[in-house]
Amino acid sequence: MKLCSILIVEDHPFQHLHLQHLFSELGNFHLECARDGEEALARLKNREFDLVLTDLLMPGMDGVQFIQGLAGLHSRPALAIMSATSRRMLMGASLVARNLGVKVIGLISKPVRATALRSLTDQLIGLQHAALPAPEPGIDHQAILKALDNGELQAWFQPKKALVNGRIVAAEALVRWIHPEHGMLLPGIFLPVLKAFDLEEPLLWRVLEYAINSQAQWRRQGYDIPVSINLPTHLLNSYDLADRILEFVLQHQGIPGKICFELMECSVPQDISNFYAGACRLRIKGFGLSQDDFGKGYSSYMNLVSTPFTELKIDRALVQGCNDNAELAQALTSIVTLGRQLGLTVVAEGVETAQELALLRKIDCTQVQGFLISRAVSSDQFQQLLTYDGPAGAY
Numbered sequence: 020m021k022l023c024s025i026l027i028v029e030d031h032p033f034q035h036l037h038l039q040h041l042f043s044e045l046g047n048f049h050l051e052c053a054r055d056g057e058e059a060l061a062r063l064k065n066r067e068f069d070l071v072l073t074d075l076l077m078p079g080m081d082g083v084q085f086i087q088g089l090a091g092l093h094s095r096p097a098l099a100i101m102s103a104t105s106r107r108m109l110m111g112a113s114l115v116a117r118n119l120g121v122k123v124i125g126l127i128s129k130p131v132r133a134t135a136l137r138s139l140t141d142q143l144i145g146l147q148h149a150a151l152p153a154p155e156p157g158i159d160h161q162a163i164l165k166a167l168d169n170g171e172l173q174a175w176f177q178p179k180k181a182l183v184n185g186r187i188v189a190a191e192a193l194v195r196w197i198h199p200e201h202g203m204l205l206p207g208i209f210l211p212v213l214k215a216f217d218l219e220e221p222l223l224w225r226v227l228e229y230a231i232n233s234q235a236q237w238r239r240q241g242y243d244i245p246v247s248i249n250l251p252t253h254l255l256n257s258y259d260l261a262d263r264i265l266e267f268v269l270q271h272q273g274i275p276g277k278i279c280f281e282l283m284e285c286s287v288p289q290d291i292s293n294f295y296a297g298a299c300r301l302r303i304k305g306f307g308l309s310q311d312d313f314g315k316g317y318s319s320y321m322n323l324v325s326t327p328f329t330e331l332k333i334d335r336a337l338v339q340g341c342n343d344n345a346e347l348a349q350a351l352t353s354i355v356t357l358g359r360q361l362g363l364t365v366v367a368e369g370v371e372t373a374q375e376l377a378l379l380r381k382i383d384c385t386q387v388q389g390f391l392i393s394r395a396v397s398s399d400q401f402q403q404l405l406t407y408d409g410p411a412g413a414y
Contacts, residue, residue: 023143024049024066026096028059028073028085034131038072041136048140056085063089068096070124070143075102075112083112090119099125099139106344126340158212167221171197174229175395176246178404179366179386182379187408191247191281191388192230193395194222219251224267231273233398242405243277247309247330250280255288255297265304279307279330295326302327309366313354324361331358335369335389342374352382359383 025048027038035052042048051068053059057080059071071089075082082100089095098121100112109126116123124142127135166172176190196204213222230246237244254260268275280301288294302308309330310323323331333354341347351367358365367379370389379387393404 022047022049023070023140024068025051025070025072025143026059026062026068027052028056028071028077028082029101030054030074030077034074038131038136041131041133042140044133045137045140056080056082056088059085060088060092063092063094063096067094070097070099070139072099072101072125072127072139075100075104075108083115086112086116086121087119090116090121095121097122097124097143099123099127101127101129101131103129107346110344110346158209160216163209163213163216163218166196166198167218167225171199172222172225173197173397174226174233174248175397176233176401177388177395178393178401179247179388180392181386182376182384187244187405188386189245189247189279190401191395192226192249194226195395220254220257223248223250223254227264227267227273227278228271229398230278231268231271233401234274234277235272236398237402237405240402240405242402244405245277245279245307247279247281247307249283249311251283252288252294252297255293256290258293258296260297261300261304261306264301264306275305276307279309281309281311281330281332283311298326298328302329320357323357328361328363330364330366331361333365333367333384338367338369338375338379338389339371340375342372342378348378348382351379351384355379355382355384359385 025042027035027050029035029038029052039050039052042050051062053062055077056073059073063071073082073085077085080088082102086098086100089098098116100109100116100123102109102112106126106128109128113123113126125135125139173195174192175195177193178187179189179191180186181188194206194210196209198204213219226248230248234244234246257263265275268278282294282298288297298308307329308327309332310326310328311332312334313323313331331354333351337347337351337354341351355365364385366386366388367384368388370376370379370387370391372391376387376391396404
């Protein structure tokens with residue numbers, strides 16, 4: 020595997036030497052330095068880098084302007100941002116990058132320490148492994164329809180654990196394509212095509228059926244596990260969706276009270292009244308309702324207090340790194356407190372470190388999910404997790 024190439028954008032010569040020394044202690048990397056954003060953009064046009072580590076406060080083109088220029092390049096390396104300014108400034112700059120489609124893998128406060136760079140290089144090596152070429156599956160309308168019909172599109176389940184006892188108490192259903200030639204495909208590969216062909220509702224029925232059958236399987240083993248299912252909000256434009264969902268669930272011997280719909284922000288109803296009407300009618304039918312990705316997009320406190328939600332899911336952007344960021348920790352504490360005061364189950368998603376988990380337990384978050392707990396697994400593998408988890412998740 021080729022050496023990871025890193026471009027350091029920093030106007031101070033001493034910082035150049037300091038960073039080069041720290042990187043050399045962590046491994047063998049191809050390092051180049053640029054004194055400002057303009058020089059860095061010129062280098063990026065001449066060769067590809069795996070990572071750009073840039074300062075924010077630089078004369079001439081500042082770090083934010085450089086990030087905007089970086090986003091306009093054909094080939095975009097991963098980005099890490101460093102600064103002696105506040106964490107809020109770092110977060111603001113990272114939002115600029117992320118909303119322009121640049122992958123941000125680190126926010127580093129100066130003075131830069133070896134531990135911060137080690138986290139960067141570990142992620143960089145992981146990204147390099149993940150980027151190894153793989154055959155691209157042919158995805159067209161017929162391929163998607165075939166996958167829906169023959170059961171290749173399946174629901175896998177990511178566990179949610181209660182912080183009060185550390186037991187699995189619920190699951191989120193996430194779609195996976197078990198492709199006969201290419202193996203397991205993640206949603207990012209096929210969901211855009213599925214959406215383009217207006218097949219989100221057929222996918223909903225498929226995921227619902229898998230979830231109900233899996234719940235019945237787990238129940239036979241003594242485990243009563245609620246399942247959350249993603250629901251694109253534009254589907255609420257259909258006035259009878261709640262009726263059709265209830266009919267489908269009852270036909271398949273499902274239990275409405277054990278199914279929670281996570282209202283997604285990837286789409287918007289034609290009329291906001293459709294959102295509120297659909298949400299109310301799903302609750303009337305007995306289904307749970309979750310505000311997904313709270314803290315991101317158009318979710319708001321007004322929506323939260325005006326819609327009959329039963330669950331509040333905090334977006335991973337507010338969770339990751341919360342233990343090192345006082346502002347994030349304060350925001351999380353406020354959201355968790357509000358959610359619990361409203362009588363909601365508060366779920367933090369995207370938990371990846373023991374330190375994040377410890378903070379969420381300290382502020383009395385209800386449940387967590389994320390790679391630290393488990394990735395999404397098949398129904399049979401989820402059954403094994405339940406068995407290993409012990410009797411607390413049972414009846």
